[in-house]
Amino acid sequence: MVLVLLIGAFCTVLNQTILSTAFPALMNAFNISTSTVQWLTTGFLMVNGIMIPISAYLSSRFNTKWLFIIAMIIFEIGTVMAWLAPSFGVLFAARLTQAVGVGITMPLMQNIMMLIYPPEKRGAAMGLNGLVIGLAPAIGPTLSGWVIDNYSWRWLFGMIVPITALVIIASFFLVKNVIPNHHPQLDWLSVVLSTAGFGSMLYGFSSVGDKGWTSPLVISTIIIGAILVVILVLRQNKLDEPFLEFKVFESAEYTLATILSSIVMMAMVGVELVIPLYLQIIHGMSAFHSGLTLLFGALLMGIMSPVTGTLFDRYGAKRLAVTGMFILTVGTLPFAFITRDTPTLYIVFLYAVRMFGISMVMMPVTTAGMNSLPINLIAHGTAVNNTLRQVATSVGTAIMISVLTNITNNHKPAHALLSQAPLQYKSKMFDATLMGYHAAFWFAIVFSLLGLVLTFFVTSGNGIHPRIGNADIVNSTNRKEDQES
Known part of the structure; x- marks a missing residue:
């Protein structure tokens, strides 16, 4: 069941970034502008963010198995529509349809993992969850660039169709109803x-x-x-019967975990966006090769997530979080001093260091926060945590791009210099652009430092709520079996 959930969630979460290097091809295919094609990602993230809060109600109201199957069917319909889209309007509608499925499956998988494993083993389980959430969006740009360079953009969606179909078929046999249902x-x-x-x-x-x-x-x-x-x-x-239970913030451990995971997302996603821009503009790399530089770090985070999850079960969140945020901060600092001659291998190494640090913070802290909640609030805790992380991602990206743009515009040379001394204009434009990148990376450093300070307030241990134990899990499972009977 866990394998089916992981593969299904990987397919859905991958679509968050699968189009990041495909925009030029889509603009040529449908004869549309940059601002128009951006809506394929903007609209996707908006609908995804809207559906996550609703997922708490859906997981409480409907059978786990059928909710997952229906969400995957919705995602499959959207994927087939995108694969065969004859116009931009159909492709946009397909992306919104996909986002509905993603907004349900992502928090649903997290809820299931929190319930089917006893509290003392949740770290390893959530580490597998982190492998999907961290790895899938990170390899999206690289995979997208390779497909665009070798095949049609349609195969970005076509390759996912058979995998999703297999997940849906397997779900009928392997996925069980594990979340207690009632009729709120x-x-x-x-x-x-x-x-x-x-x-x-x-x-x-x-x-x-x-x-x-x-x-x-x-x-x-x-x-x-x-x-x-x-x-x-x-x-x-x-x-x-609240639609979204904000009483989860009565737990100080959960509140701190949500703030920390949001800060890490802001530091991670913003830099993921800025580094390819730097490599394309300053180093003249292609979209595919700039995305490829991020792949090693993404793979490292994917490999480390289950490992750090197991370490969390053994040692708790505090030491992992402090060490991880320190590594993240140290790994981000050199980016504020990059030049036009900075070796690409140096960028690859620093990015991998950052992702290694993030893997030590993201899921261990989130798991500790979720462990601090009673079982009946886990679905709401997941929905609130994921929603705020989605908003934080948008905020972090917006701030970094605006800082980059404003600093660059404020320091770029006068346009008249272009005709008078073209080489000097080009040199000064490079310098202005680099100043923009430096300012954007300093923003990421400040947030990493803030996160490092907050990690010292994380409690030792794994944050298990006093009313949660193995007996609660067993009794909950027995009740579900009775309901199915």
Whole structure:
């Protein structure tokens, strides 16, 4: 069952970044602009972020097995649509359809892993989960570049279709109903507030790169989204059966874990975006080769996630988190001093060091936070944690790209110099661009340092809630078996 879940989740999460180097090919295929093609990723991430909070209700309301199968079928439909898309409109609709499936499967897999393993073995289980969540998006750009260079962009989707079909077939035989179900009353107003609030915020932050922070559209969507989310939180505290249980933040360990994992995501995804830009613009690399430089670090993180999960079960989260954040900070610092002559191998090594540090923090801290919650709040804890990480990713990316753009624009030479002294203009433009990269990396360093300070407040041990033990897991499983009978 775990193998089926991992393969299915890997296919779905891979689609977050699978198009990152395919945009030029798609622009030529459909004769569309850069701002238009960006919506294939922006829209995907927005719908994905909207569905994650809803997943807490769905996992409580519906049979685990059938919820996973239906989510994978929805994802498969979207993938087939994208593979055969005759127009950009169909491709965009396909991406939104895929995002619905991804928004359900990703938190659902995490919930299942937290429930089918006893608390003292959850670290290793969540390490496998981290292998998927960390590795799949990281290899997306490299895989995308290789497919685009050798085949049609359609095979980015076509290669996933048979794998997803096999997962769906295997799910009928191997996936079991493991999450306790009841019939919570759905508060539709909360659904509307969650969808509009998180969707508006994600749209606002994702638009910063194109429109800038001073854009009325960016400012208004972020403010409106924040207001709606505040209203959502206030409403949940008054409901007998909240749509999204924010009482999870009553656990200090969970709150700290959520903040730390969000900071790590901001430091990771922003740098993942900036490094390929640096390699393409300063070193003149192709999209494929710039993505390839990130592959070693991604593979290292994938290999280390199960290892650090096992270490968490043995030693707890604090020592891993402190060591990991220190490595992340030290690995990020040299990026603030890169030049136009910095060797590519040096970039590959530093990026791998960063990913090694992230693997020691991300899933161990998240697992410790989830362990601090009683079983009935795990689904809500997963939904809240994943939603805030999604928002943090958008915020971190928006800030790094805007810092990079603004610093570069403020220091670039006057346009008149281009006709007077072209070589001097080119040299000064390179210098201005490098200053932008330095500023963006300093932002990542500051957040890494903030995360390092917070790790000292992580409690020792693995954070297991006092009311959770093996007996609770056994009793819960027995109740599920009774329900199935």
